[in-house]
Amino acid sequence: DRLAKLIPDELKITLESAYKKEPELKELVDHDPQVGRLWRLALRLEGTISNCGTHAAGVVICDRPITDFVGLYQAKGTEAISTQVEMRYVEEVGLLKMDFLGLRTLTVVHETVHLVNEATGVFIDIDAIECDDENAYNLLRSGKTTGVFQLESAGMRELSKKIGLESLEEICALVALYRPGPMQFIDAYIEGKNAPDKVVYDHPLLEPILRETYGIAVYQEQVMQIVQAVAGFSLGQADILRRAMGKKKVELMAEQREKFVKGCKDANDIDGKLATTLFDKIETFAGYGFNKSHSMAYAFVAYQTAFLRANYPAEFMAALLTSESGNLDKIAIYVDECPRVGIEVLPPDINVSAKNFAVDDGKINFGLSAIKNVGDKPVEEIVSERQKNGPFRDIHDFCSRLASRQVNRRLIESLNKAGAFSSTNWSRSQVDAVLESALEEAQIAQKDREAGQSSLFDLMGVGEEEATASPFAEKPDIPEWDEAMVLQEEKEMLGLYISSHPLKKHMPMLRLFGTPGLDDLEEMPEGKIVNVGGILSQVKYHITAKGKKMAFLTVDMVEGPVEITVFTNTYEEYYEMLVVDRVLMIQAHVNYRNNTPGLVADAFYMMDEVEERLTKAVHIRIDANGFEDGRVEDLAVLLGSEHGSCNVFLHYRDGNGKEATVHATSACMVRPSRGLRDKVESLVGSGGYWCSAGFGLPSHNLDTDERIKVEPRPWERARHAG
Structure with missing residues (x-):
């Protein structure tokens, strides 16, 4: 590993070139016998074939049996027939090699055009559109390119903004430049665009x-x-x-x-x-x-997706979501993106949802086939039955009308966990409680129908609807699952929380102490301290060259996921807190690498300690009566008994509603906590205590969400100004 790290990071560099360029490597090879032997072996192995592989898209074409030119083999466990020689020799013996690439994005484009036509009657000839749409270029220049072909990575978003894309030719150049070799020339390209008169040939x-x-x-x-x-x-x-x-x-x-x-x-x-x-x-x-014709083809597809996203956002996002059905991680990312562009995503519903994500009045209905354990064929049965005979009334009606091998217990449980029965006014717990009996009744009825037997209700002249509604359809009188369980099952089935969010109860703390705007890290300077509050959804461990552990985290905030790097020193201090599904507040700083911003963790806090650890000032409101009945004196005693290092501001409101703010003396400085809050509010009333994340900044009442301006004293103004 030490030798490998000494090889210069250059495209297609050879061992011989590395030996000449890196003095330390040359020293080791020349004077360490073991390294010398290793180096000589490496030189002999360099350029040889390390393993057999098949090109993802390469097809060899010949007008005669290919075995007349090259040997063939069939890899174990596959049906693919491959040549026994690598691609350059295939061409040298005179065979034609063509690359046929399947592209998911083309399906997204086609489906978007179909959805737009279905909703508006407008047909878009997507291959004949003009490449000068201002909405598309505004989207690209904003860097909000989630779902845009080739341009949705963090690096591409940043460069789209820096370059200020204005034409198809510039998209083409960006696609060609954003690769390991030419990436070094991106800054020169941007400088040339900004000052073309200064370009020297x-x-x-x-x-x-x-x-x-x-x-x-x-x-x-x-x-x-x-x-x-x-x-x-x-x-x-x-x-x-x-x-x-x-x-x-x-x-x-x-x-x-x-x-x-x-x-x-x-x-x-x-x-x-x-x-x-x-x-x-x-x-x-x-x-x-890079081949320009190749790059331009990519650029045109990128422009098509930008055009559709900018002008038909709901249809585009629905098509994008459908294309990722089965990939819950991707679906979560794209659903999180929808509210940012003003699109509401409705929960899955057996009485509304189609197989795919669909647009209805500008909103997106969640596609049933995107639910975990729910396949295309059973969904087609569900939708077909609903279209023929109307909406499903309850779980009994659903089971009796869909008694088949396709619509089985596992599928119904998945639909229920995803909340898809909500429109029947049955809770998840109620559906779960009667599912077994509903399936048994449906199977018995199905067998009777197949045997040509009439049910008791048929003989009595009772219609199927009445029969289903009574007596089996009675709801059990049981409480709904607790919210934590509802959300946990929802996340497992959908990849995201859709009915509520586990962070909802922490929102006051997140609003007060969390740093807004983390989806625009590139707007923040190197080293800026930020607070990230959310659910730790993923931890990836890495062993450094020194054999120490570090980690890469994914934190799900309300606004969406964010990636955070935890280097060794911080990891060793806080590793016990890195538990998946735990809600944390993470203090981090902005770090740029290769012109791309990221976050590096500095400290971790449990949510119940955030108020104490991150509060910079405590605020207490006292009305005029507090001076008359002795509560002010009681408050002073209380603050003295809770002494700490946090400043206290007292807000006095007189009988006329006028308010004055006083910065309490150091004797009244406190250590914030929930216990202190409860004690103070027992004296001054609910909502009379709140805290702020900044000294002398606008304060935030955690209970009422009321914001109050705290005026700093003259010397405080001078300090803030400095």
Whole structure:
């Protein structure tokens, strides 16, 4: 591992290059016998095939039996037939290799167009749209690109904002630049866009070729155009050079360099020094150059998704959610995104929901097939039965109308845990209590029907609806599951909380002490201290090079998930608190890595200690009567007995409703706690005690959500101003 860390982090670097570039590595190889032996073995292994694999999309095409050209094999456990040689040799023996990529996003685009047409009657010819829609570019420039193809990662969101995307060509360049090799040129690209007059070209012939990318060769096609323009290469010669550079064929490269330098002189009288400089740069460009036609295809799909999300957000989000049915983590992310763009997602409902997510009056109905353990076929049965014979009245009606192998106990339990029976006015606990008997009754009735037997109700002339409604449909008189259980089952079935949220009871503390705007970390400076309150939903452990533990956390806030890194020192102090599903307040700081912001944890607090640990000032309101009946004196005694380091502000309200604020003396400084709150409120009344997260800042009454301005004294104003 130590040797591996000494290899420079460069694209396609070889061991020989690493040996020449890294002095410490050279020292170890030359003077440590064990390392020397290891190094010689590594050199022999470098470039050899480490394992068999099959290209995800590569298809070999031939007009004769392929075994006339290459050997074939079938990997164990698969039906795929693969060639026994790797891709470059397949082409060298004359076979045609094509990559056919399936793209989920195309299904999202198609489904969105269908939903828009269904809802509005408008048909969007998505492949013929103009690429100048201002709504789409405003969306991209805002960085709010969840669901937008290629542009929804944190890094891409940040760059979309920095570049200020204004055209399809810029989206194309961003897609090509945001890769390990060319990423180093992104800042130069942005500078060039902001000041195109300051872009310097090595030769005037390069300007028309590189103008669109502000002096940077981003695409393979540009490399080919450059050698044609400055060295007089034909298109075929240019392609040979591109291939030689891309595959780093040393002998061919040396041959091409000589031809290039000579061509520059003959075609444009460019001297050898400049020609060599140009070739060196072209060689660097060719090593990472992206095919522009490939990049533009990606860019156009990115634009299509941005166009649909910006102009038809409900339909787009519904299609996006449907595409991820079965992936509860993704569904949770996209459902969390919906309220941010003004879209309400309604809970699953056996009497409303379809198989897929659907739009109704601007709202999204949760798709039944997205519920855990609920497949497409049983959902199709449920929807078909509902459409034919009307809504389901209760669990008995549901079971009797859908007595099949597809709609079984496990499926119904999953629907119930997800809250899908709520519209029948049966609680989850009531459905659960009678499910066994409802299924048994339905199965008996089904067998009787299959045997041609009439039920007692048939003989009496009682209709099916009346028969189902009595006597079996009586609701058991039992309480609903407690909220914690309801939410736990909901999260398991849907991947998210939809009827309420476990953080609801902590909202006063989260509003007061939590830092808002964490979905826009890029707006925050390096080192800014933030408080993150939420449920610890995931902990991933990592062993460092020194053998120490660190962790990567996912914290589900009310606004959505956030990722936090816990380095070794902090981990060792707080590791016992890192329990999944625990509600925590985490103090962290903003940290930038490769221009991308993240959060690094500094301290952890249980929610019941947040008030005590994070309160900066306690506020107490006293009315005029408090001075008359001696409560002020009692309050002074109480504060003295709860001495601590937290400032106290007293808000005096007279009989006319006027209020004055006094900063209490240091003798009255306290240690905040729930117990102190209860004792103070027993003297001054409910709502007469609240705390604030900042000294002298607007205060927040935790019980009434009332905000009160605390005026600092003159010397406090001076301190805040400084």
